[in-house]
Amino acid sequence: MGGVCGDERVTGQVLLATDGSEDAALATRAAVELSKKGGSELHLVHVWRDVPSPTPRRVYSGDMQVPGEG
Numbered sequence: 001m002g003g004v005c006g007d008e009r010v011t012g013q014v015l016l017a018t019d020g021s022e023d024a025a026l027a028t029r030a031a032v033e034l035s036k037k038g039g040s041e042l043h044l045v046h047v048w049r050d051v052p053s054p055t056p057r058r059v060y061s062g063d064m065q066v067p068g069e070g
Contacts, residue, residue, distance in 0.1 A: 017045045
């Protein structure tokens with residue numbers, strides 16, 4: 001894989017990992033620019049925070065009992 005220095009071309013592949021934040025936008029622009037200049041493939045990995053499923057207590061009304069309680 002090539003390097004980046006002055007007018008050198010990046011060859012091969014560019015990997016961009018992003019979380020969609022404003023800070024990641026700068027990295028996105030740089031990755032797109034590098035990949036265009038070098039004719040490289042751009043691969044994207046998007047990450048996010050895992051959101052837990054609601055518990056039965058939040059889904060059902062008060063008449064139902066959660067197993068193991070009461």
